[in-house]
Amino acid sequence: MTTDNLPPLPDLMVAPNGARRGKMDHPELPITLDEIVKDAAACFEAGADGLHLHLRDQAGRHILDAGMYREALVELRRVVPGMAVQITTEAVGLYEPDHQFDVALEGGAK
Structure with a gap:
């Protein structure tokens, strides 16, 4: 392979939220897509050129x-x-490997 x-x-890769913490842990933790995008833009402006992305459902869960x-x-x-984005496939005790593989393959990352 070449x-x-x-x-x-x-x-410089940033991971602004992770899978486990919530607003009760820190009120500025980006949870919604709008918050994540806003933080990504601020991090990019500050010099980060990579983002490790965790998403949340409507209730704020991984x-x-x-x-x-x-x-x-x-x-x-x-x-x-200009920012590289790495999607997470972290199970957090909620997902089985088959689901993780499906997300990795179908999630739109290149």
Whole structure:
């Protein structure tokens, strides 16, 4: 396998929210897609060129959903087109490997 056609790795990757903490842990933790995009833009402006992305459902819980990741990636690519985005497939005790693989393959990441 050759890596000649792969984009360069980010110099600085940020992970603004993770899968476990919520607003009760820190009121500024980005949970909604709008909050995540806003934080990604601020991090990019400050010099970060990579984002490790965790998404949440309507109740603020960790979710692995390929459609939601595709939606988030469209918005992030629109707002911060120069930022690399790595979607998470973290199980957090909620998901089985087959589901994680499906999200990785169908979530829109390249």
